[in-house]
Amino acid sequence: MAKESILQSELNKIDVNEKLSACPIDFSKSRVANPRAGQKQKIYKNQVSKSNFNERSKFQAYQEPQFNKSFIDGTLAVEPxxxxxxxxxxCPWANRISIAIDxxxxxxxxxxxxxxxxxxxxxxxxxxxxxDKNNEDPVLHVKSLSASYLKADPNYKLRTTVPALVDIQDGAVVNNNYNTLIDELSVAWKKYQKEGTPDLYPKDLRSDIDALNQxxxxxxxxxxxxxxxxxxxNDYEKYYNRVFNRLDWLEERLSNQRYLFGSxxxxxxxxxxxxxxxxxxxxxxxxYVNKKxxxxxHNLWNYVKDLYSIPAFKNNTDFDAIKKRFYQVDHTPQEDLTRIIPKGPDLTIWEEPNDREKLRK
Structure with a gap:
């Protein structure tokens, strides 16, 4: 069976829900991730700071990208x-775009x-x-990202999200679609890409890439x-099983090839x-996805270390920032509710050699 048919067949087996939670910042109802679930919100004396971890009126579990102007169709000028x-x-969704740019x-x-x-x-x-110095972006000269969202839409009332591609000329967000920006940059910005860079979205593989991406x-x-x-x-075990069934499948896929689509x-x-x-x-x-x-x-670990050895991946992977956000996230002042960030795991293992040399063809 052709690779395209294999991937499409695999895709047909699963329920693809585009409205799954891309930004899981609200654990207010989850007793798995939020040990304070059900506790009453606390309003502080200054009426400014408050513990709103359990009551977030603006939060939506899924919020689709609101700005989708395209380079590929010519709506946006490809201009250095x-x-x-x-x-x-x-943020893994924003991390994608930063890696791709580099x-x-x-x-x-x-x-x-x-x-x-x-x-x-x-x-x-x-x-x-x-x-940043003076708590201000040195190029956009704004103190918060919402300023760029409001320049794009003065009536914008949803969450501001990252990644956000901003037009420096007017300071407005033009695209915040984490699903399409990599391909926009790969296809429309070829004139400015460094010689020898990979084609991240080659024409002959696009249907395969789209299927495996989903x-x-x-x-x-x-x-x-x-x-x-x-x-x-039941919900927890459903997604737990999906994660590890897929990781097992990917482990096998990477057994004889360096990357997901070959070399x-x-x-x-x-x-x-x-x-x-x-x-x-x-x-x-x-x-709690703790089966493995x-x-x-073996293959997935060496594969990810192989990618990490490439500067564009390594220089855009900040383990300290990741741990701070995921373990310290809360909107209660630190002095009122202390959060502990795990010391481990040992990150020096990321620097160890991987065994993918035989697959570098």
Whole structure:
């Protein structure tokens, strides 16, 4: 059976739900991930800070991208030094785009700004540039990402999300679609890509890539989140099983090839990497997907270390930011509710050699 038929057949076996939780920041009803579930919200004396971990009126479990202007169809001008990617180093969905920009050599023509993975107490649905001097993005000259969302739509009332591609000329968000931006950059920005960079979305593989992307989205990227957000034992076990059945399947797929589609990196490798990079330090522990660690999978572990050895992946993987966000996330002041960030696991193992040399053809 042709590869395309195999992937399509595999895709037909699963329920693809595009509205699974892409950003699991609300654990208010989940007794798996939120030990404070059911506790009453606390309002502080200053009427500004409040513990709103259990009551988030603006939160939606799924929020589709609201800005989808395209380079491919010519709506957006492909113009160097005009756009700025705003991302958070903790976020796997934003991490995808930052890796792609560097991997394609577009970091010389598209700048990047980083928001703080932690928000001030009492604040919901916004990201802040508190890592920068004067708490302000040095290019956009705004203190929060919501300013760029409001420039794009003055009536915008939903959460601000990362990644967000911003037009520097007017400071407005033009695209925040984490599912399509990699392919937009890969296809439309070839003129500015560094020589020798991989074709992340080659024409002859696009139907295969689209199919495997959906499989990984459903059974890995979002399934780990759904396990952590589970409201019942049955739901938890459903997504737990989906995660490990798919990891077993991917372990076999990678047994005789370096990357998911052979010897060349594609969009799909980036999408899988960002979840795998967070698996042992976050998902295995906090989301109870604990049948196996990533390091217990011979091929997957060496595959992800192989990718990590590439500067575009390594330089965009911040384990400290990941642990801070996933273990310290709360909108209660630290002094009122102390959060502990796990010391482990040992991250030096990421620097150890991998055994994929025989697959580098």
């Amino acid at each position: 030094n005009r756009y700025r990617l705003i991302w958070s180093k903790h 991997l394609l050599g577009l970091d010389k023509v598209i700048s990047k700004g980083v928001v703080d993975p932690l928000r001030p107490a009492g604040v919901v649905g916004d990201w802040f540039f508190t890592l 499989i990984i989205y459903s059974d890995v990227n979002t399934a780990v989140n759904e396990a952590g957000l589970a409201r019942s034992q 060349k990196i594609t969009d799909t490798d980036i999408r899988l990497y960002v979840t795998l990079a967070r698996f042992d330090i976050v998902f295995y522990q906090k989301y 660690r990533l390091i217990d999978y």
